[in-house]
Amino acid sequence: MAADLTPLPPRAAIAALKTRGRDLHPTFAWADVYAADHAAMFTVAKSAGHDILADIWTALLKALEEGETFETFAQRLKPSLVQKGWWGEAIEEDPLTGEPVKVRLGSLRRLRTIFDANMRVSYATGHWQMFERLKSSRPYLRYVAVQDGLTRPEHQSLHNLVLPVDHAFWDVFAPPNGWNCRCSLQSLSERDIEQLKARGEELVFDPPRISFRAWENKRTGEIRQIPDGIDPGWDYNPGKEGHQVTVERLERRSGPDFS
Numbered sequence: 005m006a007a008d009l010t011p012l013p014p015r016a017a018i019a020a021l022k023t024r025g026r027d028l029h030p031t032f033a034w035a036d037v038y039a040a041d042h043a044a045m046f047t048v049a050k051s052a053g054h055d056i057l058a059d060i061w062t063a064l065l066k067a068l069e070e071g072e073t074f075e076t077f078a079q080r081l082k083p084s085l086v087q088k089g090w091w092g093e094a095i096e097e098d099p100l101t102g103e104p105v106k107v108r109l110g111s112l113r114r115l116r117t118i119f120d121a122n123m124r125v126s127y128a129t130g131h132w133q134m135f136e137r138l139k140s141s142r143p144y145l146r147y148v149a150v151q152d153g154l155t156r157p158e159h160q161s162l163h164n165l166v167l168p169v170d171h172a173f174w175d176v177f178a179p180p181n182g183w184n185c186r187c188s189l190q191s192l193s194e195r196d197i198e199q200l201k202a203r204g205e206e207l208v209f210d211p212p213r214i215s216f217r218a219w220e221n222k223r224t225g226e227i228r229q230i231p232d233g234i235d236p237g238w239d240y241n242p243g244k245e246g247h248q249v250t251v252e253r254l255e256r257r258s259g260p261d262f263s
Contacts, residue, residue: 014068014126014127014130015130016129016130016131016133016134017068017123017126017127017129017130018065018068018069018126018130019130019250020125020126020129020130020246020247020250021046021061021064021065021068021122021126022065023044023246023249023250023253024042024043024044024045024046024061024246024249025046025061025065026253027044027045027046028045028046028047028057028058028061029045029046029047029057030047030048030051030052030053030054030057031047031048031049031050031051031052032049032050032052032096032098032099032100033049033050033098033100033223034049034237035221035222035223035224035236035237036049036223038221038224038226038237039237039238039239039240040240040245042125042242042245043129043242043245043246043248043249044249046061046122048060048118050090050096050107050108050109051090052099053096054088054089054090054109055088056084056085056088056090056110059081059084059085059088060081060085060118063077063080063081064077064118064119064122064123066080067119067123068123068126074115074116074119074120077115077119078112078115078116078119081115082110082112082115085109085110086110089109090109090110091109091110091111092108092109092110092111093106093107093108093109094106094107094109095107100223117183117184120184121180121183124179124180124185124242125180125242125243125246126246128178128179128180128242128243128246129242129243129246129247129250130243131188131189131243132178132241132243132244132246132247133247133250134191135169135189135191135243136169136247138191139169139170139191141193142191142192142193142196143168143169143193144166144167144168144169144191144192144193144196144197145166145167145168145169145171145174145189145190145191145192146164146165146166146189146190146191146192146200146207147162147163147164147165147166147177147179147187147189148163148164148187148188148189148190149162149163149186149187150186150187151163155186155187156182156185156233157233158232158233158234159179159181159185159187159233161212161233162177162187162212164205164206164207164208165207165208165209165211165212166192166197166207166208166209167209167211169191171211173211174189174241174244175240175241175244176214176231176234176239176240176241177214177231177234178241178242178243178244180238180242181233181234181235181238182233182234182235182238183235183238185235185238189243214231214232215231215232216229216230216231216232217229217230217232218230219236221236
């Protein structure tokens with residue numbers, strides 16, 4: 005009998021997306037829900053006032069479970085969004101100011117951003133679950149940047165940085181670090197490190213000095229210090245935050261142990 009080589013579904017990533025899907029949270033602007041708050045909910049900018057969040061979340065879950073491409077995801081989802089009027093440009097009232105503004109609702113470009121960001125965050129959560137489970141035998145993480153000349157210079161400079169799983173640097177610089185960020189983390193054992201060195205990889209074991217810039221969230225008035233090289237809204241650890249939310253909800257479901 006021939007071996008079944010069908011890839012297994014990414015169970016931890018699927019669980020992470022399901023956890024977020026328990027709170028479908030409509031918003032008007034992407035900055036209405038910021039950074040780590042995304043770990044506990046699912047939202048899409050300009051979804052307020054439109055019954056489309058469940059459609060998008062369900063389509064993302066199906067794509068994750070079945071390993072679909074963006075093209076298949078968009079082809080299946082677009083008719084529902086068009087039917088509900090969530091496509092193209094429109095004039096809508098900003099609930100924060102009460103003023104009418106021109107907004108971009110659905111488009112293929114927006115769907116690609118939604119698809120890419122949610123897939124990467126879901127996988128990052130699944131990976132962080134593995135990092136925590138294996139850190140006694142694989143206690144280090146290596147930052148891996150795509151080597152094709154298209155990576156942001158600030159992210160490229162982190163390539164081959166190796167730090168312990170629990171190092172505070174990862175609380176801010178764990179990928180994805182921005183829109184369309186393709187960087188990843190790789191768990192390593194002591195033996196893995198020696199093998200990488202033997203292959204000629206120039207590993208770095210000290211975190212770089214972090215410089216920051218002030219950024220104002222126009223929706224809340226909050227001033228945040230954003231590390232250079234990271235997009236506003238991504239200045240947190242998506243995988244770690246998602247993993248912690250999943251653990252907390254599982255603990256609440258099981259209740260206290262009085263044995």
